[in-house]
Amino acid sequence: MESRPESPQPQGAPRWVAMFYRPAAGSWRTAAQSPHRSPVLYALGEMTRAVRARGDEVTVALWGPKDGAWHRYDAPQPRTAPHRPDPGPSPGEPATLAERMTGRRHQVLMAGLTNAGLHDLSPDDDTTVQTLAERLDEAAVRRVAHWLTTAGGTR
Numbered sequence: 717m718e719s720r721p722e723s724p725q726p727q728g729a730p731r732w733v734a735m736f737y738r739p740a741a742g743s744w745r746t747a748a749q750s751p752h753r754s755p756v757l758y759a760l761g762e763m764t765r766a767v768r769a770r771g772d773e774v775t776v777a778l779w780g781p782k783d784g785a786w787h788r789y790d791a792p793q794p795r796t797a798p799h800r801p802d803p804g805p806s807p808g809e810p811a812t813l814a815e816r817m818t819g820r821r822h823q824v825l826m827a828g829l830t831n832a833g834l835h836d837l838s839p840d841d842d843t844t845v846q847t848l849a850e851r852l853d854e855a856a857v858r859r860v861a862h863w864l865t866t867a868g869g870t871r
Contacts, residue, residue, distance in 0.1 A: 723777030730781035761835035828861030
């Protein structure tokens with residue numbers, strides 16, 4: 717098991733900062749920062765999914781204020797999601813439209829989960845999201861995403 721490199725403490729006044737490790741350069745890069753935690757966690761989730769979609773490994777660090785000083789918080793640990801082929805179209809439905817709509821519903825559900833504070837899903841979670849995206853219609857997906865966003869805002 718490879719040990720993950722230590723993230724340096726960000727410079728300046730304590731705020732919320734997400735940092736990504738770039739193995740090719742052997743360095744850490746600030747990926748998102750804000751005085752508020754929610755936007756940084758949202759960006760962290762989106763960037764993690766984008767990097768994993770390219771097939772790259774993800775190493776992240778989350779820094780934030782605690783008692784007026786910098787504190788490193790536990791960031792989601794990298795997981796490898798299994799590759800799943802795209803679902804086939806329904807009979808009589810064009811393949812490109814079916815794929816596009818499923819992708820759109822998947823994106824809406826992922827945004828809702830991110831807004832609810834769930835940033836790093838397990839392979840089982842991702843399978844469940846994909847199943848929901850395939851089986852629910854647009855209105856139902858948007859309603860579920862709304863519930864998740866509302867739940868995330870009450871924390």
